[in-house]
Amino acid sequence: MFAKSTKNLLSEIDPEGSLVPVSRLNDSDSLVPLGLVIKRNRYWFWQKPKYLPSDFNLSDVLVGDPINPVVFETDFMSFDGKVVDNKSGSVGADIGPGSITVGGAGSSKLHSSFGNLKKQEVDVQKLLQDSKVRVLDLQHSLVQQTREKQREVLAVVKERIITTQPCTVTEELQRDGSCTGMFGFNQKIKVSVNDKGKDIADYDTNISLNIPPKTIIAYGVIELEVSKTGHFELCLLGNVQGGFEVDAPVKVKQAVPVGASPGKTRSKLQKDLEEVQGQFKVLSKLPANTRSSLFQHISVLLENRSAISVLENALEVLCDGTQPDFSKLDQASAVRPTLELVQEAAGKGPTQTTPSGPLQQNPKTVLTATHLLISSLEVMNDSTLRVLKSCCTHVTLQAVLHIVQNMASNRKSSLKDDALAVLADKKVFEKITELFGSCKVSLRKEKDLLITEISNPQDRRPLMLCIAVKGLACIAPPT
Structure with a gap:
């Protein structure tokens, strides 16, 4: 429920941006400014990376004195939205300053109200100065384990979106092609199923997921490019990816391409x-x-x-x-x-025969x-x-x-x-x-x-x- 609500929020306010929705309430405490997050690249070229918050921050894996981040806090926005969706998935939207309201027509309803949200941002200019000659402890367990994985990259939290008041995630569902959902504050989760044609038309199941204030619902990261010596650079541009110098290029799992016929242009x-x-x-x-x-x-x-x-x-x-x-x-x-x-x-795959004998698939x-x-x-x-x-x-x-x-x-x-x-x-x-x-x-x-x-x-x-x-x-x- 929590993951669905945060993902839905970002789909409206940051669909192609750099913010990552928080999928678990337990991860909120780990997402401190300059907290370390593991970015795991996926197997196939179309898959978005996974982000795994850790129990450490940047200072925990540095040699020498810690880095104390400077953090700015501002009002981000208020969010209150209602989505009515039919089976074809058509949605209409009405966006106003500082808030979003989404509506449409169909068989499913979604109402989201996150109230007033705050945004915290790390002063990146100061972070650049403080980290210019710093070195990572390559013997730290987290650094070592990340280096061993070719598809994993170290990143630090640079911004967070935070709730300012208690809220509750609420959802309402209905069968026979009708599904209504609500995510909002001070509500209760309600699931209603309506089986048409039966003597008992519907039943309700009430569940409540309470979310406290100061909960992180989304965050952004800066990836680290780490050299063999432990020196690192911050990847400030979206098209610059981090990683360890000793790593080989990430290999996407794929078959050998099949050649096209001469003279034909492939899409x-x-x-x-x-x-x-x-x-x-x-x-x-x-x-x-x-x-x-x-x-x-x-x-x-x-x-x-x-x-x-x-x-x-x-x-x-x-x-x-x-x-x-x-x-x-x-x-x-x-x-x-x-x-x-x-x-x-x-x-139990079939074996292949080679000059030296059978080779298991x-x-x-x-x-x-x-x-x-x-x-x-x-x-x-x-x-x-x-x-x-x-x-x-x-x-x-x-x-x-x-x-x-x-x-x-x-x-x-x-x-x-x-x-x-x-x-x-x-x-x-x-x-x-x-x-x-x-x-x-x-x-x-x-x-x-x-x-x-x-x-x-x-x-x-x-x-x-x-x-x-x-x-x-x-x-x-x-x-």
Whole structure:
């Protein structure tokens, strides 16, 4: 609940900015000015980094005297918003000075009121002067452990957004396509489910999450570029990334690109898909019963976005060569059965013959292929996952696969093609159109042709759609 409320706030006030939403209340105490945060870069090139607050600040890992930051505090803004959203996800907004109000029409409602917020900022000019000749203690445990991870970077907290009064996170949900949610002060969490057609129309569950004043709800960081000697520089520009000098470049998990035919110009979408094409081949070569079971588990997970996030995190841990804590995984959510299935498939991969004898298949291959698919689903919103699940039949997925392949190649699809015969069903065509629309791709008919148009070439959502569809189509059993 807390993570959802902070993420929702930043989606309105800082959608493409540098602020990081706080996901856990416990992290608030660690996010002091110049507190150390570990930035963990992800496996795939479209994934946003994770930020992990630590129990240390910059002075704890310095050689010599501590650095005492100078901090300025100002009024940030007041936030009071109401969002009414239908299944298509359309939202209207009305923004005024110092406050934001968002509204629309549909089946879900969201009301957010964070009251008056404060902003604290570190004096970066003074920090530059104080840190100019300082050195990190490379023997400190946190520094050593971060250096060992190629994808991790040290950063310090430079700004914080803070609540000034007690607040409570409140949510209200309703079934049958109607979901209302509220995040606000001095409220209680209320969950209401309405099953139409039953004698008992609804029931309420009241829960309350109280948030104290002076709670950090968002923060910004400055990354550190650390030399072999321990001297460091502050990365002040957004396009300058930190890291350790001894680190090798971060390697994104991807297949070897497939060369295009001479004389043909490939789109960026097609190039990105070619980089992960090998992962789809791994999924398609799994035993039929494994593919079918994996498809069934993932189909269940499409109804639970939070469970998809848990599975994505667990798969990332496995890809790093460590074991997730299975005792914390909910068996009913299909997360644990999916992990066990993938691990079993990875451990029983086929062998390859070499001149020196049989070579066991790299077990990480199956893990990374599954992680690729789940990572694409993890960045989708609830409405996209809902409509994707409605398309999860073999024949419908094959039709969508045909369309996305042509979209990536900048080709139009012919409605006379046998692969698109299912589109003759009006309801199926409407579902597929809604799926593409939720990923910012327009889909329309022109005579016997089906045309796709990506509204923003820089948007990652069409790529996520392609990866999800190609991955699911590889494991969907014939019907």
